[in-house]
Every structure is written in structure tokens, then in C-alpha cells.
Amino acid sequence: MRLTYTPLNLGRYLVWGGFALLLVLAPLIFSKGAALSILSQIGTVMIFGLSYNMLLGQGGMLSFGHAVYSGLGAFFAIHAMNSSGIGALVPTSLIPLVGGVAGMAFGVLFGYVTTKKSGTTFAMITLGLVELLFACSLMFPGFFGGEGGITTNRVRGQAFMGLTYGPQVQVYYLIAAWLFVSTVAMFAFTQTPLGRMANAVRDNPERVEFIGYDTQWVRYLTLILSAFFAGISGGLSAINFEIVSAENVSAIRSGSILLFVFIGGIGFFFGPLLGTIVGVFFSVMLSDFTPAWQLYLGLFFILLVRYAPAGLSSLILLLLRVAGARKFGRIWKPLLAVSACALVGMVGLVMGIEMLYHLTLDAANGSVMTRFGQAIDTRTVGPWLVAGAFLLAGIVGYRRFQPGYDAVWSDVNAEIVAQQRGGVA
Amino acid sequence: MTTAALELKDVRKSFGRSEIIRGANLTVQKGERCAVIGPNGAGKSTLFNLVSGRFPISSGDICLNGNSISGLRPFEINRLGLSRSFQISNLFDKLSVYENLRCAVLWSLGYRYSFWQRLNGLRDAHERAEQVLEQIGMQRQRKVLAGVLTYAEQRALEIGITIAGGADVILLDEPTAGMSRSESDAAVELIRKVTVGKSLVMVEHDMSVVFGLADKIAVLVYGEVIACDTPANIRSNAAVQAAYLGHEGSEEAA
Amino acid sequence: MEFTLFTLLNGISYGLLLFMLSSGLTLIFSMMGVLNFAHASFYMLGAYIAYTISSVLGFWPALVLAPVAVGLIGALVERYGLRPLHKFGHIPELLFTFGLSFLVVELVQLIWGRAAVPYPIPKELDGPLFTLFSTSFPMYRGFMMLVALSMLAGIYLVLTRTRVGLVIQAALSHPDAVEALGHNVPRIFMWVFGGGCALAGLAGVIGGNAFVTEPGMAATVGSIIFVVVVVGGMGSLAGAFYASILIGVLQTFAVALDYSLMSLFNGLGANITTDTPGYEVLKLTISQSAAILPFLLLVLILIFRPKGLMGTRE
Amino acid sequence: ETVKIAYIDPLSGPFAPVGQNQLKSFQLIADMATQQKWAGEHKLEVVGFDNKGSPQESLTLLKTVIDQGYRYITQGSGSGVGLALLDAINKHNERNPGKEIVYLNYAAIDPDMTNSKCSFWHFRFDANSDMKMEALTSYMAPNKDIKSVYIIGQNYAFGQAVSRAAKEYLKRKRPDIKIAGDDLHPIAQVKDFSPYIAKIKASGADTVITGNWGADLALLIRAAKDADLKANFYTYYGVTTGVPTAMGAAGADRVKIVGNWMVNNDKFLGKDIVEAFKKKYNDDYYAAQTHSGIGMLAQAIKTAKTTDPVKVAFAMEGAKFNSINGEVIMNKVDHQLQQPLYIGTWTKTNGKDIKYDQENTGYGWRMDKKIDAYLANQPTSCQMKRPGA
Amino acid sequence: MLEIKNLHAFYGKGHILHGVDLQIGKGEIVSLLGRNGVGRSTLVKAVMGQVNATGSVLFKGEQVLGLKAFQIAHKGLAYVPENRDIFPTLTVEQNLILGQKKTGAVGRWSLDDMYKMFPRLLERRTVAAGFLSGGEQQMLTLCRSLMGDPDLIMIDEPTEGLAPKIVALVAEYLLALKEKGISVLLVEQKLAIALEISQRVYVMGHGAIVFEGTPQELKADAGVRKEWLEV
Numbered sequence A: 001m002r003l004t005y006t007p008l009n010l011g012r013y014l015v016w017g018g019f020a021l022l023l024v025l026a027p028l029i030f031s032k033g034a035a036l037s038i039l040s041q042i043g044t045v046m047i048f049g050l051s052y053n054m055l056l057g058q059g060g061m062l063s064f065g066h067a068v069y070s071g072l073g074a075f076f077a078i079h080a081m082n083s084s085g086i087g088a089l090v091p092t093s094l095i096p097l098v099g100g101v102a103g104m105a106f107g108v109l110f111g112y113v114t115t116k117k118s119g120t121t122f123a124m125i126t127l128g129l130v131e132l133l134f135a136c137s138l139m140f141p142g143f144f145g146g147e148g149g150i151t152t153n154r155v156r157g158q159a160f161m162g163l164t165y166g167p168q169v170q171v172y173y174l175i176a177a178w179l180f181v182s183t184v185a186m187f188a189f190t191q192t193p194l195g196r197m198a199n200a201v202r203d204n205p206e207r208v209e210f211i212g213y214d215t216q217w218v219r220y221l222t223l224i225l226s227a228f229f230a231g232i233s234g235g236l237s238a239i240n241f242e243i244v245s246a247e248n249v250s251a252i253r254s255g256s257i258l259l260f261v262f263i264g265g266i267g268f269f270f271g272p273l274l275g276t277i278v279g280v281f282f283s284v285m286l287s288d289f290t291p292a293w294q295l296y297l298g299l300f301f302i303l304l305v306r307y308a309p310a311g312l313s314s315l316i317l318l319l320l321r322v323a324g325a326r327k328f329g330r331i332w333k334p335l336l337a338v339s340a341c342a343l344v345g346m347v348g349l350v351m352g353i354e355m356l357y358h359l360t361l362d363a364a365n366g367s368v369m370t371r372f373g374q375a376i377d378t379r380t381v382g383p384w385l386v387a388g389a390f391l392l393a394g395i396v397g398y399r400r401f402q403p404g405y406d407a408v409w410s411d412v413n414a415e416i417v418a419q420q421r422g423g424v425a
Numbered sequence B: 001m002t003t004a005a006l007e008l009k010d011v012r013k014s015f016g017r018s019e020i021i022r023g024a025n026l027t028v029q030k031g032e033r034c035a036v037i038g039p040n041g042a043g044k045s046t047l048f049n050l051v052s053g054r055f056p057i058s059s060g061d062i063c064l065n066g067n068s069i070s071g072l073r074p075f076e077i078n079r080l081g082l083s084r085s086f087q088i089s090n091l092f093d094k095l096s097v098y099e100n101l102r103c104a105v106l107w108s109l110g111y112r113y114s115f116w117q118r119l120n121g122l123r124d125a126h127e128r129a130e131q132v133l134e135q136i137g138m139q140r141q142r143k144v145l146a147g148v149l150t151y152a153e154q155r156a157l158e159i160g161i162t163i164a165g166g167a168d169v170i171l172l173d174e175p176t177a178g179m180s181r182s183e184s185d186a187a188v189e190l191i192r193k194v195t196v197g198k199s200l201v202m203v204e205h206d207m208s209v210v211f212g213l214a215d216k217i218a219v220l221v222y223g224e225v226i227a228c229d230t231p232a233n234i235r236s237n238a239a240v241q242a243a244y245l246g247h248e249g250s251e252e253a254a
Numbered sequence C: 001m002e003f004t005l006f007t008l009l010n011g012i013s014y015g016l017l018l019f020m021l022s023s024g025l026t027l028i029f030s031m032m033g034v035l036n037f038a039h040a041s042f043y044m045l046g047a048y049i050a051y052t053i054s055s056v057l058g059f060w061p062a063l064v065l066a067p068v069a070v071g072l073i074g075a076l077v078e079r080y081g082l083r084p085l086h087k088f089g090h091i092p093e094l095l096f097t098f099g100l101s102f103l104v105v106e107l108v109q110l111i112w113g114r115a116a117v118p119y120p121i122p123k124e125l126d127g128p129l130f131t132l133f134s135t136s137f138p139m140y141r142g143f144m145m146l147v148a149l150s151m152l153a154g155i156y157l158v159l160t161r162t163r164v165g166l167v168i169q170a171a172l173s174h175p176d177a178v179e180a181l182g183h184n185v186p187r188i189f190m191w192v193f194g195g196g197c198a199l200a201g202l203a204g205v206i207g208g209n210a211f212v213t214e215p216g217m218a219a220t221v222g223s224i225i226f227v228v229v230v231v232g233g234m235g236s237l238a239g240a241f242y243a244s245i246l247i248g249v250l251q252t253f254a255v256a257l258d259y260s261l262m263s264l265f266n267g268l269g270a271n272i273t274t275d276t277p278g279y280e281v282l283k284l285t286i287s288q289s290a291a292i293l294p295f296l297l298l299v300l301i302l303i304f305r306p307k308g309l310m311g312t313r314e
Numbered sequence D: 001e002t003v004k005i006a007y008i009d010p011l012s013g014p015f016a017p018v019g020q021n022q023l024k025s026f027q028l029i030a031d032m033a034t035q036q037k038w039a040g041e042h043k044l045e046v047v048g049f050d051n052k053g054s055p056q057e058s059l060t061l062l063k064t065v066i067d068q069g070y071r072y073i074t075q076g077s078g079s080g081v082g083l084a085l086l087d088a089i090n091k092h093n094e095r096n097p098g099k100e101i102v103y104l105n106y107a108a109i110d111p112d113m114t115n116s117k118c119s120f121w122h123f124r125f126d127a128n129s130d131m132k133m134e135a136l137t138s139y140m141a142p143n144k145d146i147k148s149v150y151i152i153g154q155n156y157a158f159g160q161a162v163s164r165a166a167k168e169y170l171k172r173k174r175p176d177i178k179i180a181g182d183d184l185h186p187i188a189q190v191k192d193f194s195p196y197i198a199k200i201k202a203s204g205a206d207t208v209i210t211g212n213w214g215a216d217l218a219l220l221i222r223a224a225k226d227a228d229l230k231a232n233f234y235t236y237y238g239v240t241t242g243v244p245t246a247m248g249a250a251g252a253d254r255v256k257i258v259g260n261w262m263v264n265n266d267k268f269l270g271k272d273i274v275e276a277f278k279k280k281y282n283d284d285y286y287a288a289q290t291h292s293g294i295g296m297l298a299q300a301i302k303t304a305k306t307t308d309p310v311k312v313a314f315a316m317e318g319a320k321f322n323s324i325n326g327e328v329i330m331n332k333v334d335h336q337l338q339q340p341l342y343i344g345t346w347t348k349t350n351g352k353d354i355k356y357d358q359e360n361t362g363y364g365w366r367m368d369k370k371i372d373a374y375l376a377n378q379p380t381s382c383q384m385k386r387p388g389a
Numbered sequence E: 001m002l003e004i005k006n007l008h009a010f011y012g013k014g015h016i017l018h019g020v021d022l023q024i025g026k027g028e029i030v031s032l033l034g035r036n037g038v039g040r041s042t043l044v045k046a047v048m049g050q051v052n053a054t055g056s057v058l059f060k061g062e063q064v065l066g067l068k069a070f071q072i073a074h075k076g077l078a079y080v081p082e083n084r085d086i087f088p089t090l091t092v093e094q095n096l097i098l099g100q101k102k103t104g105a106v107g108r109w110s111l112d113d114m115y116k117m118f119p120r121l122l123e124r125r126t127v128a129a130g131f132l133s134g135g136e137q138q139m140l141t142l143c144r145s146l147m148g149d150p151d152l153i154m155i156d157e158p159t160e161g162l163a164p165k166i167v168a169l170v171a172e173y174l175l176a177l178k179e180k181g182i183s184v185l186l187v188e189q190k191l192a193i194a195l196e197i198s199q200r201v202y203v204m205g206h207g208a209i210v211f212e213g214t215p216q217e218l219k220a221d222a223g224v225r226k227e228w229l230e231v
């Protein structure tokens, strides 16, 4: 977060307007088959990701148990939907609020304990908490629905302005609306005194105590607010999937949001949005094409941590910065060469992995596999040689071009930094 | 006599079995600049840590403007109007210089844990941050992240954060350590400027700074204040000579 | 009596396996500050590699070779994965291992398939060690305990006879300074990490056939070993030992006890029925709540004694 | 036209072997159906989707397969998943008239699914848990050696149903039998059953009834073997992949099973399929429901002369089919298939009545008793709503 | 003993040293003076292999440029960094033990010698070094390097943050080192002590040596002092 004093400006309205427009138009642009379900899912996960980044990116709190809040929010939301009591008075459109309030209430409860600590201890408590809750969820089937979870029917009560929430598209727009509101709210949070102090606590909790702030309170309040938004996302997922089960409060859920947010880049407000798209792409879309998607996700994540620890957003921003300084002309050629080599290597790797998967998991149905309309016999040497050649070519090429690219890249960046420093210093 | 700004009464502190502060007594009047000197390991930084609430005291009492502050947490003490700097710079590395300062003024301006106000809409916070920025002469580095500042700049920002909240008792721990003569002269000027009308307690090894700035010098040796007097008297105090100053002459030649 | 004794033995042997697993994790954490999320994955690798080796060469060579192989893999991971990340701090390191754990599961499935592999207990160790009353205690469990204890002794010797620990701790704060004193820090890091992984691998060799060798085995023990390490006190080997035994025995006994608050209150004369408020909680038996006990312990410890049973730092 | 059937079951995780085996069974039968033109010119294809055993994941997959144009789905491994799918399919069909989905349930046998929760869109090809318990307890009742029974099961819909039925039916048929214990453990999570075995041992039970399947049964039996527990096991799923290996010789004559088919039946009906399966996959075919499921679907498509799920569903109601278990009938009232049930014992193969072994152990199931469909039948409380009605 | 020729050093793209030449003989104390930021610390770090550098650094006639820091240390070079770099979680004694290159290696110095030199350290022996006062930490780093039994020790601003009396003490000990035949490269700000104990001084300005001579010569050369040392 490098937000500095900038008066209200047109640019900001443009960004938000564009975002809103994109949300409205998305279903029209992506109208094929499963697009709507995927978009809906991305929307809920985005809220969850942003709320997680409030903790990690803004407040420096590495949590392994954020699903506790979204999950409990989801459970309360679904019970509200199923109840004939007060819950029945809440229209479906406002059910996410029930989730939010529930998430927040548990934020108040659990946060009081967890935020007493920070750093690794905090991380471990949250891990313990989420495992605890997960184990509990099987012990109290009355509330958590046991192994099978709790199901609901989102079409309930009278239709309000023709909205029954039966058709997926209505659900999508509900999610989009909540996504927009939540994003604005969470962005606004980064621009408040508490939001800024959360940054300060992240950077140097010790010093914060000497400028009048109680670090624990800063963390606690941040967590409560973050839990609120997590709860909203939980409520939305309850509406979207019409089922909530123990998985909603699992360490796996918590871990995957950490993964997504990190992929997007924790240092940037919009990072989680990007990370979610990539994450859902892997887990929902890629999984339709290949059983190896988790391997690819793992590889991708590891490479990212290794080569761009600040996430995808940082990569993009760096490129934009170079382009902004009108130096793109100098890097595009080596960049292209390196990317091309990486691509070639990747083709070989993917081919190898796919064949290996086929050979080990699907061999009973014959050794021939079809990918992209090509029938490949995995028991013959040919395809393996091709894959190997691609991989080798990629690696050799990469080693050949990478140093040159590296040199240009660091040159250019050093110049930009120098320019900027020169500008301010 | 009015109440003292800061008063230490027989303060003691032990870590484990070793007693580091052994009954320190010190009074700093309002508007006074007091330097604490003493050999390495005498407990000067520890004393600061006790006063600012970083460590609890083992016994004795510390009063700020006549009210006891022993047992309070650092942020509570800060809210009562005492602020301190650190011997090793302690900044918000990933925030810009301007944001560092703005953070430091928020509480004193009453914004507390507000998450319903827009930071950029807070005129007074902005103005106060700008003012401090100007005082420490870092307007041009306003957007630079604190973590990448040069050493001297970090020291200046350290002082800036300390004074930004407008506390009227200020504790500075070796504010000029590691600075060159010219930088340290500038720092002295800065300190003089920003502490007008306030009470200042500082730890310093650089005698020219000490003698240039302090109205009063306290000498801490082995956890006890063995002398507390005007600079002139301290200079001629034999016990101080023996315990601390040593070859005073050679130091000044440097 | 018979029941208590065997449950205790089961608990202790399970606890010792936990210790084998967590000792490596503790070692790596205490020395390098890296919370290795992939630790359980190395345990799994140990089991699978041992399965492969033992199907060719037999169990005994596997007992030695598999941990060595896992150790080497660990060292490579440190050298090419973690080392370049070191400069970015602990979070990227942690995330790297986190990602690695995903990757290993997939690789294991890729190589060995998605179902459990038949990794049998060696003939020599199959069968009862002794039979008391009418229950027999499997020889293999005894062997497991023996290995764990000898491992404990081994680690203790290495740590007390060398300065490795000191060098690494020092390098955590100022790696340059340690190097300037003449210590080859990166290499030590590599071997410590490799060593920790080898310990996990050894646990895998032993645990893989005592239980099941399947792609989910890492996830099963993954969080429990964190509980052990935290409850014992981060970085304390002795703590990890006590915590392992404690948790092993606790869980084993809990499964066996069918008491609930309801039975307690009813025993005291109360009359609890389905309408009593809190019935869901009251009717829970200890056995049903066995799964939450370790985590409950973890949370309580972190709240009331954050440095753990034997730890020195928070 | 190719009728595509989405198979939503665990293909990874502890239950993967079971899921994989049944997927292969389906695919073999579907190939047979296509080649032998069971559905006329229509081809049949079964495609596997991995739900990792989770109801939630299954619903996501359901959305995916609907989006991909599937109109038939099949599922079986786990009543938890089954119930969730049933509910979701009901909702989907209600909201999307003209795009209905039919659910061919081949093994989720929680009785609720054909009773209080019965649905027009759901057809079950296995016998439900109560029917199996009826058969099992009828078989146990005359055995006076049974004095004390321990019930252990997985803590989810089906495990609970077994536990409830066992207590109820035993009480009715043999009130003298003592229920020594009744345990539910988390499904797919326990790797070390020795504490449970210690408990069973301590209870003094001579007989164990369990609905456990796959890894949960294999591990349970292995732990029993290690601790030398001498009780007899009455299982539902001793056939499932992994269990035969775990039993080996130690389980001989001690492990019993109740099922809707076994290859060593009086006429070895279905042995061709078993042999073909073994040849192709080197694995054992045991899920006969895959045969009746695909067979009845194909037959209904043929009689309805369309692949439209609504019409096919109507055609399947009350239909008769000549399966490897003799003639079976799809009950119209609750969509529960009526078929004979079998009780068997784990025994060394002898080449005569025990011809086929499992997992190359040299042991197989000896048929002890065949129970006719009407004997195991249970009353239903189903009040089915049919489209258009 | 140490011979530096045409040394260039870089931080990334930043060219800091522009061809430095410098020699130190056996048993000699040489001071390196200069204003803040001229590159004195960089020079020492470059010799120690912690900064990218080109040129030539011969130690006892062997090229050490390009070696890793730990390899250089094994050749008998020691470096006391300016920011102290004590190991905060280890005790004072453990810090000292780490100075030894091999377990239990005996050199010219033992633990006891160190404690004799700075009795304050003996008092704080079992305290975690992070708790030491600034000055105590300075003493500790010096001793820690000595434990490695070096032949040449490079000390970066040892007197920073030290009380005047301790400064004098340090000076005394540097002289004692020299007596034992150990060469010292002293990087200093404080002219007084540097001029008092060293045989030769170098003055550095803008990444290059601008003056070389004896302390007397430097004292006499007001021009150099004015241009390169004073403000």
C-alpha cells in the first residue's frame, strides 16, 4: 500500500466506474456454458480475498484460519434462510448481511483471544482455531449438519421486484452488487486513520505503542472489520451454492485464500482480485481440462514465490512502470525472447506431465490420450522425445537469454529509481 | 515550586538476578533540557525504557507532571504527553516519510481508532505532518519510504516522529549517534528548535552536543545518578571525571 | 487393566511416531526460523520411497536409504528453493513450503497413483511382540518405539557435541557477520534442512507401513505435528517429546472413553433429556470429542502459556 | 446420439480405490451396452468427476456437468453426497423446466432417500440399508452363539442408519442379544483403529456389525488382526477395494457380508463380466448395480424412444430388467430397485462353489444364503411428486 | 600482509570505489579516515567478500578477491562490522565461542583473555547479547573477532557510541594487538585516537585514496585535513 496524500480526482472515479461497468457487463462478455457459475464464484471469493488481505496485507497478520469467519457467516446465513423465525423476515438480498454480522460477532469473540498475540503465535492460534472449529463441526451436527452439511433453497419468500434468485444470473448480480459495495468499503478502510495505523502496526508494532496506539486494539478492530466482510462472502456463497458444510470452516479453505491472495500480491489493494481470478481459473476451469491442475497450481505458486515474491500485481506494476517511463522499447525484445523460451519449455513440461498422468492414472483405458484434438500414444517413444526436446530447448534458450534480459531489466529499473529519487530528493 | 515535568523516585530495575538500575533519582523541571550521560552499560537506555513504559519498573515511582505513571503501558504514557525516540532507528519502513509523520500525529489530534473518517480529509493531521516535515527539513523526501532513507535521514525522521505528537516531555536516546559533525550540528539545531518550551531528556555520548544543548546534566553510573548539575559544575566534578569523561581533552580535538 | 495398559501402549507408540515427525520440524524451526509446512510431505515421501525401495531391496535397506534420499531431496529444496528466498524474510519461505506441500501430494499421486500402495510390514517384525491376557501387542509397534528413542538419543548427541545450533541461530540475525567469522552458513542451513527432512523421512518409513501409505497421509498428520511443536514450545526438542507423548496418549484414551457431561450429571441425579438446554453439548462423549482435543490444547496453551511447555520464546 | 452420464464420486483420497473401481465398472458396462446396442442406436458413455468425497464439491461438480450439457448423473459412494445431490437436483429441475437431470443412484443407501426424501428424479439400484439389515439380522437371528454385539460405523448419514437399524432389528428379532457398544468415528479420518479395537475387546463383544467401507473397513480389520481380536465381523462392504487384502487369511470364516450380488452365487451369474473386468483392468468387479443401472437406463431409452430425461424417467418407473441378479423391478412408488440379497462368508477358494477370489488373495466369498426380494422388502413412506401431476 | 590494488566496488549499479590502492604491513596499525559516506566501510566489506568488487586484493600474497567471506576468514582476516552485528539471541559467551573457527581451537586468545580485557563482559557472560548496552555490544564484537585468531583485523568505527573512557581503553588494546604481531586496519571518524595509535594513515574521499602518510604528516597537512576531513 503506497497510498499517499492525493486529493479526490477524476482518475479514481474512472477506476471505480470501470470496475462497476465490468461487473455489469461480465455475464454478457463471458456468456458461454459455465461462465455464470464461475463468475459468481469468483465474486464471492474476491470479497473473501479482499477481507483476508485486510489482515495480511494491511495489518501484517498471517492467518491460517480466516475461513472461520466466512464459514460461520455462511452457516448463520443458511440457517437464517432456513428458519421460520427472524431469519424469514430478511429478504434473500440481505442475507449476506446476516453472514457479515455473524462473521463480525465471531471476530469480536475469537479476535479478542487471537489478536493478543502477533506474528507466528498469531498464525498458530488461528491454525488451531480453524482446526478446532472444523473438528467441532462434526461434533455438532445440529448446527453444522455433520458430514453432509446444511442445504437450503434460495428461492424463498415472495419475489421482490421479480427477483426470485432462482436463475443463476440473478444470483450473479446480487454477488456483483455486494462485491462492488464491499470493495469500495474495504478500499475506503485503507484510507482511514485505523487503516493507516494497521499499516504502521504491520511495519513496526513496537513503535506504534510509543505514538499512543495500543497495537492489540488496532489488530483487534482490523480483524473484526475483516471478519465482517469475510462473513458477507460466506453469506453469498451460501446463496450461491445452497449448501454449507464443514469444509467452509476448514484449514484448506483458509489455506487456499492465502494462496490466492498471495498470488495476486499482498502488497496491493487490488491484488486479491487478480489472485482470485487466477486461482479460480486453476481450480475450476483448468480442472475441466486436465487432472493435473493441482500440480500446475502448485508449480505456478512455487515459481511465483520464488521469482516474484510480491505477487502478480507487482510484476504487472513493474512492467507498467517501465512502460510508463517509456523504456519498454528497450526491454521488449529480450523479454520476448525469454518468455518465448519459457513458453517452449512449458509446452514440453506440460506435455510430459500430461503423458505421465495418463500413463499412471488412466492407463487401463489404453495408452492413447487425446489432448487438443491430437491423439498421442504415451507408450511410444516419439511423444516423449518431442516433450523432452521442447523442455530442453526451453531450458537452454532460457539460460542463454536470461542473463541478457536480467541486465537490461535491472539497468532500466535502476534508471527509473534514480529518476524518481532525483525527482524527490 | 511547580510540579516537575518528570520525576524519578528511587527507581529500581532488575533483569533476572542482576540489578541494573539501583535507585535512580532524577527531577526534570518543565521547560528544562537535561542530558543523561554515563559509561556504556550504565543503564541510560534502560532508564528510558522504564520511563516510557517499555519495561515495568521493579520498585520506586515515576511521575509525569506530578502523576504516577509507573505500571502504565507505553501508549498510555504517550497519551499523557511523553514521547521518546530510539537509539536504533525504529520507523515504519514501508510507509513514506509523510505517512510516518501523519501516523505519529493521529492520536494526539483525537482520531483514535476511527474507521469512519477519510484520512485525506483530515486537514489538521495533514498540516501538522507538513509542519514537522518542514521542521526536520525533509519536505523533498516526503514520498520516500522510510526503509530506504539514508542513515542520517532516518535519524532525523526518528526525531520527527517523536516530536510530531506534540508531547511536552521528550526523551531522545543518542539522537546524533553515527552522524558526522555537520549532520550532528544540524540535529542539535533541530532539537533546540523543536523543544522550545518543552522538557527534554536525552542520552548522548557526544560531549559537544551535551554541553551545547543541556541546561542540566545527569551522570548515571552503575544504575545510580551520581551527579546532576549544570554543565559547568559537571565538567569540574572529580567523580564524574573519573567515572566517565576520562581524557576529556582529546575528545574535543576530534 | 488390560484395556488401560494396551491403550497406554498404543498411545505412547503413536506419540513416539508424532515425535519422530515433529523433531525434524522443531529442529528446522528452532535453527532456521522456517516453519516448514511441507514437513509432513517429507514424511509421506519417506513412506513412498521406502515402499519402492523395499519392494526391490527389502525393508532393511529401505530403512536406511529412504531417509537418506528424503534428506537429499530436502537439501536440494533448501538449496534451490529456500535459499534464494531467504532475503525476503520468513513469510515467503513459509509460503514456499506451503506451496511445496501441494506439489508433493500431486507428484506422489503422479508417480505412485491415487490409491494407497501396499507397503507391508517386514516379515521379521510381523506378529505379536507379547501377548498379555488375551490381547497381543504387535512387534512392529515395539520396533517403532525403539527407533524413535534411538533417534532422540542421536539428535541429542549431535546437538550437544557440535556448534551447529549456535551458528545457525546467529545466522538468523546477521548471516554476513557469521560468515565473516569463518562459518559456511549456507551449507549448514542446507544440511540442517536436509537433516530435518531426513528425520521426517525416517518417520515415514516406519509410519508408512504401521498405518497406510496413501497420498492423504501428509494431510492427516500435517496439522497435528504443528500442534505438537507449538504445545511443546517452538524450537524445544524436549518440549516436542513431551507434547508428542501427551497428545498421543490423550487422543488414544479419549477415543476409548464414552463418558459425557450428560452421563456425569445424570450420575449425579440430574435428569437430562433432549429438551434440556445445551443437550447437544452435554450428550457429547469424550470419545466423540477426541478429534478436537489436540487443537483445544493448542489454543489454550497459546493463550495461557504462549511459549509452550518447554519453550523459551514466544 | 451419445448419452453421457456424469459419474460424481471420489477419485482421489482414501476412497479413491473404491471410486476408481466403480468408475471402471461403469465404463465396462457402458461399452458393453453400446456394443450390444442395449439402447438401440444410442451410445452410452460414463465420464468420471472427482468429488473428493465431499458433498459441497459434488454440488459444484453438478453445476459444472449441467453446464457441460449432461442430463444423467450417477453417484453412489456416500449417502452424504447422495442427499446433497438429490436436494440440488430437485431444485434444479424445478427451476429449469426442460433441462431436467436424472440421478442414477447406484450405492448411496440411506433409506431416507427413498422414504421421506424420495424424489421422482432419483432411482436407486442398490438395496437400501434397512433392507440389507433386515436380511442380515434374519440370518443372524437363529445363530445362538451370538450373545453380544458391537456396532461401529462411520459418522454420517449411512453409518448412522446402519447403527439405528441394527439396534432396532436386533431388538425385534433377538431381544436377548446385548448391545455391547455403539461407536461412530469420523469418516475417512481414522488411520489407527487400535483404540477402537481395544474398546471392542474390552466390551467383550463376540460379534461386530459395521457399515464401514473402503479404507475405513480395511484399517479396522487390520487393527483387529494386529490386536488379535477374535470377534466375527458382519459387514456391508467387505468386497470394497482394499478390504480383501486387509483380511487375507486372518479374516477367513470370520468376516461375513450382506450384498445385492456376489459372483460366487448359485449360478455364477455375471461371471463373464467379472472375467472381462479382470482381464481388462486386473481388478475385481463387484458393483452389480452398475449393470442394472446402465441396463435399465438403456432399456428405458429404448422403450421411450428418446433420450429426454423426463420421458426416460417415466419409462424406468416400474420397469423390469433381466440383470445378473435375475429379474429385478424398479418400484414405482419409491424408485427403489427390488432384487434378491445375499449373505456370504470370507473363505478359501476351492474351485467349486467358491470359484472367484478377490484381489488375488486366494480367498473369496462363499454364498451362505440368498434372500428373495420380497423377504427383505421394507415399507416406504414415500409421497412422490411427479412432473405434470 | 594486505595489498589492495585498483579496487573497484559496486552496490548493484552504484560504483562506490574507484580504484583504491592500500597496503598494510605485518604488525602495523593503519587508519583509514574520511567523512561519512566516502566508502570506507565499503572498502572493508569488499575485502571481506561481502560486496561486489573487481581489482586485486592480496592477503599474505594470495588473491582473496572472489572468495566467499568464510573462506577469507579462514585465511586469517577478521572484520568487525560497524553496526556491531552481535547475535542477539545468543549469550555473550556463545557469541564469543562462535568467533572460533573450529570447536575448541586454541589460538593466541582464550575466553579468559577476553574477559580480562573487558571485565564488563565477564559480568554479563550469560546474558543474551541483545540486552547488552550499545557500548558493551561494541566490546563483544571486537572480542568475537579476536577469538578467531586473525592475523589482520579490520575494525570499522569501534569507538562509535563508546564512552570516552572506554575509547581510550580500546585504543590501548589495539596497541596490545599490535604487540602480538597482529595488523590492524582501523576505520575511524575520530581523528584523535586514529592519529595517536596508528603508524600510517590513509584518507579517503569520493571512493579513492586522497592522502597517504604518517600521522605527523597528516597533522602537518592542513590542506588535506580541511578538504577531506573537516566540515
Ligand SMILES: Nc1ncnc2c1ncn2[C@@H]1O[C@H](COP(=O)(O)OP(=O)(O)OP(=O)(O)O)[C@@H](O)[C@H]1O
Residues within 6 Å of the ligand: B015, B020, B038, B039, B040, B041, B042, B043, B044, B045, B046, B047, E124, E127, E131, E132, E133, E134, E135, E136, E161
Ligand atoms: N532485557 C534485559 N535483560 C538483561 N539485561 C539487560 C536487559 N536490558 C538491558 N540490560 C543490561 O542493562 C545494562 C544497561 O543497558 P543500557 O542499554 O541501559 O545501557 P546504556 O547506558 O544505554 O549504554 P550505552 O551507552 O552503551 O547505550 C546493560 O549491562 C545491559 O546488558
Ligand SMILES: Nc1ncnc2c1ncn2[C@@H]1O[C@H](COP(=O)(O)OP(=O)(O)OP(=O)(O)O)[C@@H](O)[C@H]1O
Residues within 6 Å of the ligand: E011, E014, E016, E034, E035, E036, E037, E038, E039, E040, E041, E042, E043, E082
Ligand atoms: N547497501 C547499499 N546499497 C547501495 N548503496 C550503499 C549501500 N551501502 C552504502 N551505500 C553507499 O555507498 C557509499 C559509501 O558507503 P560506506 O558505508 O562505505 O561509507 P563510510 O565511509 O563507511 O561512511 P560512514 O561514516 O557512514 O560509515 C555511500 O554513499 C552509501 O550511500
Ligand SMILES: CC(C)C[C@H](N)C(=O)O
Residues within 6 Å of the ligand: D076, D077, D078, D079, D080, D107, D108, D109, D110, D158, D213, D237
Ligand atoms: C459406496 C458405498 C459404500 C456408499 C454407502 N453405501 C453410503 O450410502 O454411503
Ligand SMILES: [Mg+2]
Residues within 6 Å of the ligand: B044, B045, B046, B087, E133, E134
Ligand atoms: Mg544506550
Ligand SMILES: [Mg+2]
Residues within 6 Å of the ligand: E040, E041, E042, E082, E156
Ligand atoms: Mg562506515
